[in-house]
Amino acid sequence: MTPQRHRGKEVITLYFSLCLCVSVVFYVLSSVVFSVVFSAVFLFFPGQAICADYAKANDCAKAKEWYQQGISFSDDSFEEMTCYQKAVELCPEYAEAHERLGNIFKARQQWDMAVKELQLAGEMSNGSDPHTSLGEIYRMQGQYDLAIQEFQIALDIRPLDKRAQSNLEYIYRMSGRDEEEEEEHSLIPSPIFSREPGFTLPMGKTLFDLQLQYSQIKREWIAPVERSVNVWKLITGIRYGLTNSFMVGVIPKMLWKNANVHLWEGSVEQKYQSSVYGLGDTIILLKQCLWSRKQTSWAASLNINIPTGDENRIPPLGSGKYEFMPGLAFSTSLRNIGYLHANLHYFFTRQRDETLDPGYRLDPGDEFSYNIALCRPVPLIGAPYFLSVPVTGLVGVVELNGVYIGKSRGYEKIRGGEASTGPGTGSTSLRKTTYPGGNTLCWSPGVQLLFYGNMKLELGIQVPILIPDDPWITKPVYQIGVTRFFF
Amino acid sequence: MNTYKKQANHRSTEALRAKYLTLLCTCASLWFICLLVSPAPAQTNNSQGDQPQIVTGSPPQTVTGDSPQIVILDNEIYANNVSAVNIQGNRVSVEKCTIYQNGNAGIVVDNDAQALIQNNRIYSQEGAGITVMGAGSAQVSIIGNQIHQNKMAGLQLGSKDRMVVPVHRSFKKNPSVILAQGGNQTNKGFGQISNLSKSLGDKTKGEDGKAKAGDKIQEGLTTITVDIQNNRIYHNGESGIKCQSEYPQHSIFLTAEYNAIFQNRKGGILVANAAKVALRNNSIYENHKAGVSANRSKGPSPIPQVDIYQNIIRGNEESGLELTGACSGPIGVCNNLIFHNGGSGIRFGASTMRIINNTIVSNGNLSQGSGIDQQEKSIPFIANNILAYNFKTGLNIKRQKGYSHNLFFANGGSGTCCDDCYSSSKFTENKQLGGRKRNQGDMICDPGFSNPDLFDFRLNTWSPAIDGGIPSPEFEDLHFPPSQGGRQNDMGVTGGPLAFSWDPNAPVP
DSSP states (O other): OOHHHHHHHHHHHHHHHHHHHHHHHHHHHSOHHHHHHHIIIIIIHHHHHHHHHHHHHHHHHHHHHHHHHHHHHOSOOHHHHHHHHHHHHHOTTOHHHHHHHHHHHHHTTOHHHHHHHHHHHHHHOOSSHHHHHHHHHHHHTTOHHHHHHHHHHHHHHOTTOHHHHHHHHHHHHHTTOTTHHHHHHHTSOOOSSSOOOSOOOOTTOEEEEEEEEEEEESSOSSSOOOOOEEEEEEEEEEEEESSSSEEEEEEOEEEEEEEEEEEEETTEEEEEEEEEEEEOOEEEEEEEEEEEETTEEEEEEEEEEEOOSOTTSSSOSOOSSOEEEEEEEEEEEETTTEEEEEEEEEEBOOOOOTTTOTTOEEEOOOEEEEEEEEEEEEEOTTOOEETTEEEEEEEEEEEEEEEEEOOEEEEEEEETTEEOOSOOOSOOEEEEEEEOOEEEEEEEEEEEEEETTTEEEEEEEEEEEEOOSSOSBOSOEEEEEEEEEEO | OHHHHHHHHHHHHHHHHHHHHHHHHHHHHHHHHHHHHSOOOOOSOOTTOOSOEETTOOOOOOOOTTSOSEEEESEEEEOOSSEEEEEESSEEEEESOEEESOSSOSEEEESSOEEEEESOEEEOOSSOSEEEESSSOEEEEEESOEEEOOSSOSEEEEEOSOOOOOTTOOOSSOSEEEEEESSSOOOOOOOOOEESOOOOOSOOOOOOSOOOTTOOSSTTOEEEEEEEESOEEESOSSOSEEEEOOSTTEEEEEEEESOEEESOTTOSEEEESSEEEEEESOEEESOSSOSEEEEOOSSSOOOOEEEEESOEEEOOSSOSEEETTOEEEEEEEESOEEESOSSOSEEEOSSOOEEESOEEESOOOSSOOOSEEEOSOOOOEEESOEEESOSSOSEEOSSSOSEESOEEESOTTOOSOOSSTTOOOHHHHHHHHTTOOOOTTOEESOOOEEEGGGTEEEEOTTOTTTTOSOOSGGGOOOOTTTSOSSSSOOSSTTSSTTOOOOOTTSOOO
């Protein structure tokens, strides 16, 4: 006799004794009717409930004994199965017994019975094991979708369920998908603004990315006249791994610019809003992996600026010159922290051709850019949804983007004693001028959402935190982008 | 008248004589019958060791040579303060007993004893199921038992500490229900022994050529020799088998074969300190830590030497084989099927480990776990293995040496490529080999398992693993089936001289 049963008996005895005493007292002191009503209300109905509870507790206690006896066999035998069947007969809500029973049917490959018992166990229990076992049955039957569903439920309940993790990973690889390789690669988080990690693409792999960027700049590099320009950039990048250590890429961009332009009509200054859009300069990317070991890689790159943009528009869409940006990039995996990326680029600017524009000669200073980024991936288990699309991972990105721009020197047209950037009529003269350079440092937080199908969505903001006396940019840059890997 | 009286007296005297005679004959008959039916007196001193002492009252057995001096047969022994059976310095057989709910270990083998523990059910002890302890040499065979739900290890070998009974426990019985002591052994303090049957059952078995008790592996080094066969060891509170000698100059020879060791709270088998361990044909699964863990303890104790072959090791929450503090025996780790473990399939340390012809599938979890994972720098010998679907990578090794002729597939998230086993992208190669390059004979392609969904990792006839191993006579296939193709080594468990055959649909032993 277990203590639980003892307690149950004591409670029942006490309750009925109390009720009988009270009934007798009512009968003696007041009326028969009242005592009968009291007995009915307090003795019969709750008594029935207590009896039922007690019987149930008693049955479940017996069921536990059967369960323990079954556990002591643990050999998937008929005897063990009988023990659990007795247990669930006595206590139909005994989840553990249903689970063990399901597992025995599973071991005997009686799939239907196993599914039924494990489903019952999953409904009754808060544990992950019934779902994992059920998922294994679906896996063994080749029903991967159902299996994935059960394993994900198991991982929602217990994210460290290693059996569910292992099975889920197996199914992801078996179900499909040759894209797994690229998917894994897409899971290597890359910086949002500096965009050049130390890794190169594997041979035959293609990466396509698209970013929409908005900024408001005070002065443009290709026409360093102080004026406010709103710039929308749509940057497309296509990169391809020619070999396992050498990749090429082409990065064209579409620009839409809206500038406040000062024009001179005679000696009168006119202010106009000038909007232009069109193809900007295109960059050709060449990148060679110098050294790679496990998750650490060094690469050298050369970006070649192709002047596909129209430099004569106001404001200009291109630089009008071929220019070269050699660089060095480094990436590594920091255990338990994430990925660290760093790169350096030097932008060799070239003097303008005086024969083409003898009256407007400006040599922008060289640029030196340096970036460091820390990307922290956070795997999301259970695939939460973002805009109805399941998200597999989340990456937090923090970057420091710095650029040092040298002084720009040259001549500019003087009209009426003022600098002008636009065509006009009237007398002109040339003035030697210098535009100061300086160091600009930006802090750039961002987030990347990883989706199934090798998709990545990224959002970032670049905030200037250190600007020179005569800054070129003072306001944040906003960027939204999407990346997709292809075979 | 007188004559009549004399005749009457004579008749009465004759009748009296006849009565006396009848009485005397009856008494003599009774005495004779008593002599005939009375049992022989029990021998209490059995130092000659020729007759077994039967505790159950079963007919005496005529056994000679290495036969046990004491047979404890078919008893139900429970609720004793310390242990059910304590064997010291004697040859004892414990058979077909049910031993449960004792205050410490179910059976204790101590001090130069030789014990055969066979076909018992040993469960729910406060300590280990069976403890082999003491500084002396001992030889123990543990065969065909069910050892489960004990609060400590199922089998504990090499223990030093004396048993301690928790103060709060109150047991009805005696310190040990049976103390089988060498020299002048006595049976004292019998608590409750209920005979379940009077049949003697199986005869005790002799030894089968294994290492003998008292073998010296070094001068002055005593040994415990333990042979564990056909047991089911499960649901214990610590490891299924804990083999850890706590005495200096003391070593354990452990042979475990055909056992099912599962769902133990602290791993399947734990080995530490000086021990030579051979594990063969065991099923070690679903334990809450590593399947087999061999570690070096603190101090100057030598590291254990392990030979692990032809085992199925699956579903353990940590690594399948955690051998970071062990060295390889002459066989090494061969022809094991290791799958679905939560950590790495095989994890080893600085020692030179020999890992051959294993099939290692789907080990690891989201944060860790490779097929084979080396922790410290050394040059192992890793060949002829199949490593597939492992999480972090297939082979994580410290140097570009010591491995060849392995087959990799879909490890480290590298996808299910490649059509050409000998050509793949660098990315894939990095993922499969943990950043290393492949060596001679290494392949990256589908191993062609029969039905991996059903955990059937046997090879299809078209598998590239067939005849893909090292082309050397030393590794040639000798058993067809399970080996296929020619004599050149098949990669995985079905290849090589120790090829291993199993039925994935067979019920768990």
